Amino acid sequence: MTPRPATPPVDRYDEAVRLAAAGRFAGAVAAVHEARAAAGTRAAGDEAVRAFRRIARCATEAGDTAAAVVALSAAARLRPRWADVQVERAVALAAAGERDAARRALRAALAVNPRYAAARLEAALLDASEGLLGEALEAVRALVPPEGAAEPRALELGLAALERADWEEAGPLLRRALGLHDAWLGERVERVRAALAAGAWAHAAQLAAVALERHAAFPDLHALLGEAEAGAGHLDDALASFGRALELHPDYHAARVRLARVLDGLGMREAALEEVARVLAADPADEEAAALERAWRAPRRPARAA
Structure with missing residues (x-):
């Protein structure tokens, strides 16, 4: 499969970010919710988290910690297993004097990656x-x-x-x-996620590769590169990238689920099921892993006779 040209993706949440830049934080958060509801896709959810984080940064720079907490809490509800989002939320909560809530956010981050x-x-x-x-x-x-x-x-x-x-x-x-x-790393990770959400696989892979030159020990970057490679149809490369992410962080369940998908795409269903089982053994509530196990273990319907 030929990857798409490396063109930057269009951000559907630009209007929300413009509102945040103008100091209209409540309106910005509402605009993200509306745009995400209109899109109704998982990719839109990833983009929404990116937008909420940008809103939170604008609010923090303006000294409005309450607005930053609102934006980051919305991001954490959408992607509770993004450890970096939980840490950003904890910092905002601590700045707002909500120390107990900050500790809960940090525990959530450490549950994902101790x-x-x-x-x-x-x-x-x-x-x-x-x-x-x-x-x-x-x-x-x-x-x-x-x-x-x-x-x-x-x-x-x-x-x-x-x-x-x-x-x-x-x-x-x-x-x-x-x-x-690292501000540069955080910005780069957001750009990779935005490119993935837009299906710009080659662009996402380029961004991830550049970031890995400076942060080779950051497992999220290897996982993001794997997603880009898988999206472009380069499954062998994706297998290596997800493997490296898991080598750095063996309890990275999201990366293991992606690895399972790649294995299945390579015709290795039993190996894929083993990876899914490892995720469910550690976290029985993982919905994506459970759905894959049900789908892959379901009996296949016999082909109809001609």
Whole structure:
């Protein structure tokens, strides 16, 4: 199959983003809901999450944390297993003073990926804000990779700020020191998802490949590349990409379900069922995995005689 030309997709939520840029956050959120309802597809849901996140960023820049929480909560309802969305929501909730809700959002992120460093850092900062400085410092130090922090000076300053209970100053320093909440990466992931939602497989693959040059250990990028390759019909490449995502994050259930689809597309139904069974063993409520298992185990109808 020849992939589509690498042309940027059209964003159906441009009007909502324009409203957010003008400070009309409630109207922007309503516009996203309306556009998604009109489209009624899973792809539209992915695009809606992207739009909600852009609205939240506009609201945060304007100092309206309540509006940011509303937008990110809407995004999390649509895609509760997108760990990065849950972390963004937790940060907004903490800024709004809703610490218990922020902890629940972080637990949701860590349920998806227990090793997600961004979620673990935000949990440590919440601990610090509640006076648990020793636990917070220990948790942050455990996040420093063996090769050291991306920015050692920022780590030094961030830990010093944390030790004096200035978690608001510590947060940005520690995120920078550990290479978390990379604005470039977040923007690139959103662009890949938008391209996938539009069916622009080659464009999505190009964006993911460029991002992987800088973030080769980020499992979501490998999974997104796999989706682009599968969409373009390059199933062997997709198999490798999903495999790499799962190597980095074995409990990445969404990637395992996509892997199962690719295996089935390659005529490996039994292997696909094994992958689906692994997902359901860990999460019996996974609707997509359950639906695939039912469909693939259903008896096939005999072909009609001519």
